[in-house]
Amino acid sequence: MTIKECVKKYSSLLKNTTHIPNKEVEILILHILQKNVIWLHLNYNETFDKEKELKKLVKKRATDYPLEYLTNKASFYGEIFEVATNVLIPRPETELLVEQAVEILKDIPNPRVIEIGTGSGIISVMLAKLIKNIKIVAVDINDDALTLASKNAKKHEVEDKITFIKSNLYENVDKEEFIMTISNPPYIANNYKLPKNVEFEPRNALFGGEIGDELLKAIIEQTYKKDIPYLLCEMGYDQKRPLEEYFKKFNIENYSFYKDYSKFDRGFVI
Numbered sequence: 001m002t003i004k005e006c007v008k009k010y011s012s013l014l015k016n017t018t019h020i021p022n023k024e025v026e027i028l029i030l031h032i033l034q035k036n037v038i039w040l041h042l043n044y045n046e047t048f049d050k051e052k053e054l055k056k057l058v059k060k061r062a063t064d065y066p067l068e069y070l071t072n073k074a075s076f077y078g079e080i081f082e083v084a085t086n087v088l089i090p091r092p093e094t095e096l097l098v099e100q101a102v103e104i105l106k107d108i109p110n111p112r113v114i115e116i117g118t119g120s121g122i123i124s125v126m127l128a129k130l131i132k133n134i135k136i137v138a139v140d141i142n143d144d145a146l147t148l149a150s151k152n153a154k155k156h157e158v159e160d161k162i163t164f165i166k167s168n169l170y171e172n173v174d175k176e177e178f179i180m181t182i183s184n185p186p187y188i189a190n191n192y193k194l195p196k197n198v199e200f201e202p203r204n205a206l207f208g209g210e211i212g213d214e215l216l217k218a219i220i221e222q223t224y225k226k227d228i229p230y231l232l233c234e235m236g237y238d239q240k241r242p243l244e245e246y247f248k249k250f251n252i253e254n255y256s257f258y259k260d261y262s263k264f265d266r267g268f269v270i
């Protein structure tokens with residue numbers, strides 16, 4: 001069968017899974033062959049001899065298993081990052097968090113930033129790529145995430161700008177003058193029913209506690225006590241009110257919320 005015929009045949013199995021079935025089958029073919037898109041278009045009418053392998057991946061994808069976990073790749077901010085089942089898949093919304101940080105950091109010479117819950121490392125790696133002379137401490141409680149994040153830092157040639165530390169929040173971080181804390185912490189309520197595809201992602205990257213905002217609040221409190229000037233976090237669309245209340249507890253007045261692409265409240269900048 002040619003690549004073209006395979007795309008036609010197998011995309012029909014993904015009609016109820018994705019709105020871009022052809023594209024996803026092409027991506028899986030490229031993953032199997034370890035080739036790029038240009039190669040694909042030049043060879044569209046050539047024979048594809050790994051149909052069995054493709055069938056297996058397509059069938060798994062048809063269970064809503066994320067494409068990113070099948071290819072071990074995800075795109076974020078126009079760049080490709082390595083992912084694995086023990087880290088959250090990057091979300092486009094999180095690009096807005098990076099954008100907010102860049103807006104502030106671009107005017108600060110030699111900024112030192114700490115990221116809490118780095119996961120695959122996307123936020124720290126992007127900041128390291130975009131901001132000159134930045135130094136970042138990126139922490140996570142998960143060893144495997146830290147290994148993957150440092151792999152991504154190497155891939156993007158910013159490993160000398162980021163120090164990865166295993167730590168629960170600030171616990172194992174030496175006292176240092178940070179200008180900013182940034183985080184996309186787990187912020188979903190424990191009892192929330194996840195959509196099928198999200199169920200394949202690690203629970204400890206998603207669930208923030210009974211109410212959901214517990215970790216956000218811990219980050220706010222600890223960052224305030226450490227006198228770190230800026231705090232930027234992603235949050236749930238319904239967490240603006242309770243967090244605003246929480247800011248009052250510390251007399252935090254200088255803050256703003258930002259919205260995501262669907263016009264939902266998605267994060268804050270203190």
Ligand code: GLN
Nearest residue numbers: 088118119184185186205
């Ligand atoms: N910082 C990573 C991201 O934004 C991981 C976040 C998480 O696991 N909650 O994707």
